[in-house]
Amino acid sequence: MNKRSCALVVVGNEILSGKIQDSNAWFAAREFRKAGVALERIAVVPDELDTIADEVRYCAARFDFVITSGGVGPTHDDLTIEGVARAFGRKLTLSEELAAIINQHSAGKPNPARLKMAEIPEGAILNHASDIWFPTVQLDNVYILPGVPQLFEPKLLMLANRFRSDPYFMRAIYTSAGESMIAAHLNDCLAKFPQLMLGSYPKFDDSDYRVKLTLESKDRDYLQRAFDHLMNMLPADAVIRSE
Amino acid sequence: MNKRSCALVVVGNEILSGKIQDSNAWFAAREFRKAGVALERIAVVPDELDTIADEVRYCAARFDFVITSGGVGPTHDDLTIEGVARAFGRKLTLSEELAAIINQHSAGKPNPARLKMAEIPEGAILNHASDIWFPTVQLDNVYILPGVPQLFEPKLLMLANRFRSDPYFMRAIYTSAGESMIAAHLNDCLAKFPQLMLGSYPKFDDSDYRVKLTLESKDRDYLQRAFDHLMNMLPADAVIRSE
Numbered sequence: 001m002n003k004r005s006c007a008l009v010v011v012g013n014e015i016l017s018g019k020i021q022d023s024n025a026w027f028a029a030r031e032f033r034k035a036g037v038a039l040e041r042i043a044v045v046p047d048e049l050d051t052i053a054d055e056v057r058y059c060a061a062r063f064d065f066v067i068t069s070g071g072v073g074p075t076h077d078d079l080t081i082e083g084v085a086r087a088f089g090r091k092l093t094l095s096e097e098l099a100a101i102i103n104q105h106s107a108g109k110p111n112p113a114r115l116k117m118a119e120i121p122e123g124a125i126l127n128h129a130s131d132i133w134f135p136t137v138q139l140d141n142v143y144i145l146p147g148v149p150q151l152f153e154p155k156l157l158m159l160a161n162r163f164r165s166d167p168y169f170m171r172a173i174y175t176s177a178g179e180s181m182i183a184a185h186l187n188d189c190l191a192k193f194p195q196l197m198l199g200s201y202p203k204f205d206d207s208d209y210r211v212k213l214t215l216e217s218k219d220r221d222y223l224q225r226a227f228d229h230l231m232n233m234l235p236a237d238a239v240i241r242s243e
Numbered sequence: 244m245n246k247r248s249c250a251l252v253v254v255g256n257e258i259l260s261g262k263i264q265d266s267n268a269w270f271a272a273r274e275f276r277k278a279g280v281a282l283e284r285i286a287v288v289p290d291e292l293d294t295i296a297d298e299v300r301y302c303a304a305r306f307d308f309v310i311t312s313g314g315v316g317p318t319h320d321d322l323t324i325e326g327v328a329r330a331f332g333r334k335l336t337l338s339e340e341l342a343a344i345i346n347q348h349s350a351g352k353p354n355p356a357r358l359k360m361a362e363i364p365e366g367a368i369l370n371h372a373s374d375i376w377f378p379t380v381q382l383d384n385v386y387i388l389p390g391v392p393q394l395f396e397p398k399l400l401m402l403a404n405r406f407r408s409d410p411y412f413m414r415a416i417y418t419s420a421g422e423s424m425i426a427a428h429l430n431d432c433l434a435k436f437p438q439l440m441l442g443s444y445p446k447f448d449d450s451d452y453r454v455k456l457t458l459e460s461k462d463r464d465y466l467q468r469a470f471d472h473l474m475n476m477l478p479a480d481a482v483i484r485s486e
Contacts, residue, residue: 183356
């Protein structure tokens with residue numbers, strides 16, 4: 001089964017200081033899952049050049065591709081593009097193409113701050129899409145997205161679609177037994193189906209169940225066999241329902 | 244001014260796969276800020292022993308303290324305690340004290356799965372609090388918290404209080420001018436007040452302003468001087484209001 005792995009690097013003091021609740025990570029997690037892409041890491045880092053560079057370098061070496069969110073713009077705290085360049089040991093260079101696009105879409109005269117947004121890492125590519133005028137800057141396997149959700153989300157959807165992979169299949173079992181009582185059965189199931197993605201989520205509110213088990217795989221038959229095996233092992237009166 | 248730095252490591256496939264929206268990071272960011280603690284990193288990692296260990300080791304070496312969220316419990320996907328032990332090169336050992344607490348609060352007979360929760364890293368400390376019976380396991384500067392928000396939040400508040408530090412002060416300026424038009428003034432302000440935490444947040448919805456500037460410092464006088472300096476530089480008609 002085809003699997004693509006990715007990481008998301010969220011850049012922004014405003015999130016770490018609790019001024020703004022990030023919604024881009026939650027959006028990306030759901031959309032990548034729907035697209036069969038494995039999001040394997042989310043990191044939120046401050047507006048610091050070396051910290052951004054370190055995290056991007058770490059992720060770019062380990063995952064098929066990396067998305068950054070935020071830190072793109074004309075002011076002092078917009079350091080993501082320079083951070084990505086530093087991660088790859090590249091310099092920034094003025095993109096004439098991007099400068100022309102920016103001038104075309106800006107009121108008033110060009111100024112140095114606006115021109116800063118036309119600087120991209122050496123070797124970077126501009127990805128154009130019809131609906132958002134500002135292109136997505138790509139360096140190697142890193143895609144630099146803006147943090148504003150109205151801009152992040154359509155760009156993320158385009159990337160999820162580009163990297164679309166074999167879908168995940170999921171079944172769920174809701175139990176009246178607590179985790180301690182079923183843990184041995186879960187271990188047994190994983191011993192027989194080591195490729196199964198098996199999650200166990202206890203509920204402490206007034207739900208009608210105590211634990212939700214999720215079984216996932218990209219192989220539908222494998223999932224069905226694992227599901228049947230686990231259902232056979234669990235005491236009948238411990239299972240409230242399954243999906 | 245006293246500054247404490249910290250990092251949050253969120254453990255859980257359910258967050259990376261978009262099944263659950265994490266709320267603990269957002270809660271921790273706000274509460275640490277109120278307590279004057281600098282949250283400088285958030286990482287969300289999967290239920291994998293080495294990945295947890297790598298991230299915890301990275302954070303424990305760089306920040307005053309580290310909080311983990313999630314991955315605590317009796318099942319196969321609860322790997323945080325072992326991951327933290329591995330980060331410090333420690334073995335797991337059965338805590339007689341914790342085993343007694345768990346048995347005291349559990350219905351039915353002890354079983355191996357439940358006893359797994361009494362295993363803690365060698366050298367770990369148990370932090371007790373009256374309102375939640377399960378103690379917080381601490382190894383060196385790492386505090387292991389459960390992922391369930393009803394349990395995470397009261398434990399986080401206790402830690403925020405324990406590490407309480409000098410408060411942050413904040414002023415805000417709302418401008419009608421876009422970021423490109425004020426970027427030079429922001430750079431000038433930072434050149435004169437390099438310790439100022441200065442954020443610039445453009446709005447793309449129908450707010451009555453285009454950019455919100457936040458000025459922060461733990462030094463109230465320094466903040467006031469930086470605020471006055473920036474207000475003097477910004478064109479009067481560019482400022483809609485300040486706070």
